[in-house]
Amino acid sequence: MGMSVRIAFLGFNETCAQLAQCLASSPEISLAGVLAKEPLPDWPSSIPKPPLFSSRKELFRAGKPDLLLVAEEVGELKGIPTKCQVIKIQEGTPAALLLEKMSRKSMFDALAEEELHxxxxxxxxxxxxxxxxxxxxxxxxxxxxxxxVSGAEMGMVLLPREVLDELEVVLARGDGVRLVGRNLSVTGSFSGRAFDGGETVQGKLDESYEEG
Incomplete structure (x- = not known):
């Protein structure tokens, strides 16, 4: 049951260019488009340029992205396609630093490129x-x-159930992790914040969160 991930960029920077070059050879990746008002000077010359869009509405409608990488400061994102995941990679953000290190490394390390794939x-x-x-x-x-792939010490899968503003832990991995069957609140848990905002949440997991 094969399927490709359609990636779109909202804005474009050097990190985006490095990432696009690393993923261009992956059969699971399709570059859906870029929201940009001008041609992309940083786009790698070795791969075809994706469609350029002048409005978010057109990018979402025609590009149909599964993953939206936001490389510029934006206000509230509206009209995002259902199930589209959003990752903010403006310069200086943790995600941008991580992607930059991975993409730079992959130019010299085939193992790192395989991890991206x-x-x-x-x-x-x-x-x-x-x-x-x-x-x-x-x-x-x-x-x-x-x-x-990530080297994570803990992993969980949560699903919304009948109780509003709660998520049920249906799977959990990690030493000493006994959370399966528990309900975590959307506002009081790390996972709930990611679910509610529809985007990656980064920070320190401590006792202030229900998973801690």
Whole structure:
């Protein structure tokens, strides 16, 4: 059940250019487009340029991105396609620094490039989980792969249930982690903040969060 991840850029910077070059050879990646008013001087000459869009509405409608990389300061993002994930990679953000290090390393290290392709494959697989009558085994497999690639010590999968503003932990991995079956509030948990905002949340996991 193969599927590609459609990536779009809102704005464009050097980190985006390095990432695009690293992922161009991945069969799981499709560059859906860039929101930019001018030609892209930083776009790698070795790969074809993606479609350029002059409005967010047109980018979302025609590009149909699964992953939106935001490289410039923007206000509230409206009209984002359903299931599209948003990652803010403005210069100086933790995500931008991480991607820059990974993409620079991959120019010299085939293993790092393979890790980026693994991440793309995991993202593509997540998009088809709902096709399974019982998605839990597939989610467990994807979580284990994601933890292996990222080196994470802890991993969880949470799903919304009948109780408003709560998420149920259906899978959990990690030494001493016993959270399966618990309900975490959207406002009081790290995972809930990511779910509610529809974007990556970065920070220190401590006792102020329900997972801590």
């Amino acid at each position: 693994q991440i793309a494959s995991i993202c593509a697989s997540v998009n088809v989980v709902e096709a399974y009558s019982d998605p839990i085994p597939k989610l467990a497999q994807l979580m284990d792969r994601a933890m292996a």
